[in-house]
Amino acid sequence: MTLNRTSRRLLAASLCASALLACGAQAFAKGCLKGAAVGAVAGHVAGHHAVLGAAAGCVAGHHMARKKLQEQKLQQQHPQVPAQPAPPPGPTA
Numbered sequence: 001m002t003l004n005r006t007s008r009r010l011l012a013a014s015l016c017a018s019a020l021l022a023c024g025a026q027a028f029a030k031g032c033l034k035g036a037a038v039g040a041v042a043g044h045v046a047g048h049h050a051v052l053g054a055a056a057g058c059v060a061g062h063h064m065a066r067k068k069l070q071e072q073k074l075q076q077q078h079p080q081v082p083a084q085p086a087p088p089p090g091p092t093a
Helices: 005-028 032-045 050-077
Strands: none
Touching: 005 050, 032 050
């Protein structure tokens, strides 16, 4: 099944709209803009799919930023105790 140019554009636009609706008000959340920029460049290089790449990059960037925030919260709740330094080597008996 091959799609003509108009059908591909319509498909890409609907996928982008779906991704933006899924993100909702979080479209400009942390990580989204950075991910969208990287995704747009990657999509353009991969075959002129910059809009589709931007939508996917936004979703991925938002996910990664959220994951990083959760890890930071976890470390704040359970700080690691620094390890005791090893005693200096002394003379052996």
